[in-house]
Amino acid sequence: MRILIRQHKQAWASLKKKPGFVLTVLMTMGITLGALLCAITLNYLLLVEPLPYPDQDRLFVAEHGVTGAKKETKGLAFTYPGLVHLYKSKAAFEQAAIMSYGEDVIVSHNSQPLVNTAYITPELHQILASPLALGRMFEASEAMDTHNPVAMLSYNTWQQEFNGNVDILEQKINIRGVSYRIVGVLAEHFIEPELEEIGRETQVWLPFDFNSAGEGQRQSFGNISGNLKFIGLLNKEVSQSQAVQLLTPLVNDRWQEGVAEISFFKGWSIDMRVRPVKEVMLGQSESIAIMLLAGVVGLVLIACANISNLFMARTAEKQRQMAIQAAIGATKKHLFKAMLAETSILMFMSIILALVIAKSGFYIMQQYLGAVLPRVNELSLNPITFGCAVLVTVVFALFFAKLSTRMINYRALNTTLQSSGKGSGLQVSKKTRQVLIASQVALATVLVFANFSLLKDAVKTINAPLGFTTTNISTLRLNFSSTDSPSQEESIPIMAGIMEKLEALPQVESLSQSGSPLDGFYLRALTNVANNERYTPFLKGADQRYFNMIEQPLLQGDNFTRVDRQDGNNVMIVNQAFAKQLKADGDVLGLQLSMGGPDPHKIIGIVKDIAIPGETAIEDDGSAEYTGVPRAYVASRLGAQTFMLKLKSGQSVSREQLGKLLAEVDSRYAVFSFNSADDILTQRLFSEITTAVTTAVLAGLVFLLAGIGLYGILSYGTQLRRFELGARMAIGATKQHLVTMIINDNAKSVLVGFIGSVVLFALAYIGLSEYIQPFLTWQVLPMIVATLILITLVTLFACYWPLRKYINKPAIFSLRGSD
């Protein structure tokens, strides 16, 4: 033990003299192993760790597959009566629950927050054995058809919206005109199964009876709704496939009865699907997680190769010291132990940093990937992470120690001493070093180029002109907090009153009774009355102020008028793309398009195209000419409950302020959402921004790793040539001579590396041409040049940096053989 401590003390003393080396190993291994621990923990969580529910092996989700006449899947969502029928049948499942997801405003709350709601039957929390912080879960008295208005809060909602008030139980909250009595608060560690959307957290749980489905939907077998779910504990004696066989006829028969009168559904059927909850939650994320792990393992291997080069250089530096140790009787085993002491200290420090980075990585994933990967909220430093950390530390410490010791030609160490430190007791051939340099350059070029390509595309999308402004624009959507929706006639004067109040706000510059382009369009089938051709452009309601406010130019014809909206005139404005679709010359003013009703819409204007991030542009009849997304606009109704507010520069309006304003006009109205267009744009660009940041970081990391790797191997080569450098200096070589010589000597390897990268690209192209083809445009050329320049600069730096300590000192320093 004493020997071990002494060895580690000596190793530490030796490492302290080389802070640059220590820092490089620490940063490289710390960062990459941190990423590895993150990826391993995530993969374990997603692929191995069971869900935190009792009997999770029997926990299944039943899905309602709607199949068309040609046996094609039309949708994977329940009809309301179909779901209720399945729930009430109690078939195949020992215990089952149904739920309907929604978004609602707690109007009784001062800040009237918009919250995620789930309308559930009481069995849900019983099946999940949900832990509680306060109160109780729903009981039989709150089951379906009891209409008992009670509520449960999530822990975060309790803390954030109710300040963790311990007297929260029995308090009431009002949602859509119903007053709910709070009966329970879920525990902080409760984990909700993400069945509807990854990363969605239900904030308020309410009884199923109160879900937002209207009476029509509750009866209709023709409407499917993605927010309806069924979850249950399968009977012990029923297998997954048996459950499908049991449920399909049960649900299909009832559905056939329900749609018997509707000819549209002739030949259609229902196929029930029963899948484990875990599978439903994982979705495509299993492959994402595995890809992530593979990518990180690749990164670790690159880092490992680079650090190996550094250890080679380090061993070269220490050869005289090792020669002395060998001369006084140290065996290879002794040298290995001494080296192991150094590598274990370095790896221990690296793994501590890696754990810190992994912890930060979990936080980043929870913040930014919560909507992409399930269960990320469960990520934490757990025994698996620590176990992997220990394993990785041991394996890498042994690996680097073994690698360094293998480099030593034990017999040749004697020569090192006999020739006063001149000569080499190391055994990495020049050819091996050249191969290492070439492979470093090839790999770095490929990775940097790949990252640049992704970065370029992401930046291009982020910076792409929208064709409209988002500056100072916000969208206000109203919530009607009563069970009885107002009629169109009733809402017109209320909306007029609200608009009057909004316009009177000193912060408001202008107002439009329509949503912003970023709030979405919907697909609508339209028929050209002239030739019966069908089109499906994106449609949106807009008022007379819409285009001016977002600065979308009207190219031809007229804008909507208030009269159009008041009289319900069937007028339409289309964009250039749709105009070109309708007629090649784009001259479509006066053209009439039918939405299925008796009176077609007449096109009165053409506006310029806009681009919305995330939407795909189309090609015009395969002519490869970019035309943008076809859009059509109809005059919004005077009773529309969505507004765009353009605020004066530097001004802001709060949700609370708007809530009070609405209440002054009609207390049944509240703010459903109030979001700035810039925020929505940022959300829409989330994946591009994430890609840009990730690729930029990765490109930086690849540069760092390439620099370290090349430095390591070139430094090693330079160490070995130390006496040669000294001899050359002695006979008159200047710095320039030596720098040129080292660069020339390595130029061949770098060139081979560049050729190697071309070969790698060619192989990638052969294997993945489908994906790579779209990237192969002339625009790639400057990126190739930029990549080559950057890699060349890194190589030049790696050539010069190890050389500088010899050429900037008197020649005797190199000739003497020791510092």
Place this chain on the structure above:
Amino acid sequence: MTTPIIKVQQLGKVFSTNDMLTHALQGIELEIQQGEYISISGPSGCGKSTLLSIMGLLDFPTTGKLFFEGKDISQLSMEQTAAIRNKKIGFIFQQFNLIDELSIYDNIALPLRYAKQPTSDKKIKEKVDYCLDVVGMLSKAGRRPTQLSGGQQQCIAIARALVAEPSILLVDEPTGNLDSKNSDQIMATLEALNNQGTTLCVVTHDIRYAEMAKRKVYLLDGRILGQTRFDHQSMY
């Protein structure tokens, strides 16, 4: 009195480690005249190689002045000292310091290729062949250093030192890695060169070879303990 090739005045060299200063040379006064054959000897660690390195501009003195052909070169830059080494000084080392990857011919030609004034390939060949002939190794021009014996390698090192026609040859333990037969041969070659007019300064701990010089300098603990000339015997 002609200007000495090398003149050293009150030269000192201090090596510093973390917490210790070592005075390798102190108060050295020395002149080397054109055509001289001088040996520097003394026990291990006395500073003879350090003195040779400083006189050969491979290292810088800590104190004192160094004149080369009458010019004070103590404050020259590394680039300037490299140029002087290339043109005016020929080095012969104990370890030969030949470059294994180059042929014998290229090893010898190397100083000419580092010269500021480019030499034509024809002229280089003439000079290299001449130097190879001087050391009797003309037939080995195409070989690599590793294909030669130690004695042969040292002969090549001598040829390389001579090729730029330097003002002085600085020789550091030329026989340190050689057997006695080869050692005698090398020392005979050096003596012959001196007889032809080449200025020689040889560092050696071998008393036999030190005695071959026409002037002998004895160092002890970084100081010159005594000097003697072949025509003016005096005891240390």
